[in-house]
Amino acid sequence: MNQTVSPDIKKGYLLLLITMLIWGSFTLMSRLGAKQDLTAWDITALRFATAFIVLMPIQLWRRELKFLLDKRILWLALLGGIGYSCAVYSGFSYAPAAHAAIWLNGFLPLATAISAWIVLKEPFGRNTWISLLFMAAGLGGMMAVMQYEGQFYLSIGDAFFVLGAALWGIYTVFLKRWMLPPWQAMAGVAIWTAIVYLPVYALFLPKKLAQASHMVMLEQGVFHGVFVVIIAMLTYIGAVERLGAFKTGSLLALAPFLAALAAVPLLNEPLNLAIGVGLLGMGIGALQPWRLLRQG
16 A cells, blocks of 8 residues: 655655755765864864854844853753764764764664653654664674674774764754754754854864864864854755654664764775674664565
8 A cells, every 4th residue: 555755754765865965975074084184173173163254144144143052941951952062073083983883873762762761751663673673783893893803893983973862862852852943953053063162163172173184173173163063954954844853863873884884985984794784673673664664
């Protein structure tokens, strides 16, 4: 029996696809920044300084600044802006891109589901449980293969990725709960993050920007500040509104497949059997192919 998909749902999947493409590139660009000797603090500063330079004149021209006084936006900035960015960029300083595919994006659906259960009182449905079981099996299989090959190790980078996933899961659920207009949520988070973070960075945090070329700063600033903060944030918020927090978070776990594979030739990073097992579990859990079989 054919079921008609509403135009709003189709738009949600289109927005999700755009988000996935940018997030897949985000993994590569973040790891590249670490290889270019930029610190996590440097990349975070470039990300939000660029976003602030782009967004603040737009907000002044639109004469829309009052919404910045909404304390909910400040909380979102602390969670999805400062907290998430510092955790994830720190992770890329210690771990390869494929580890982010497992520990960051792999934990995103679980973190989002738990946060939705606590904050929104959304119960775990049957498909959610099956997805989480496949993802857990992928993680367990990856660690088992690493242990068998005598290569099992966890670094501080993996812990940072898990922390980043937890912060983003909480951020996603509060986005859904508060239902702020997408532009206000995106612009408010970017502007408040810059206001809070940049003075702290300038005064107290270690920096290597002086050693980076202008081209490196430009490419990192434009990609993270414009594509990730502005474009991907708008498409992500739109996808969450139309598809829900868990489905959006789960399908985004597919983005690192491309990134992990591309990191092999582009960044000379390993992709072994253990990581492949982990990625396979993440992919099946995110795609939920059993739902397609039932509809066939």
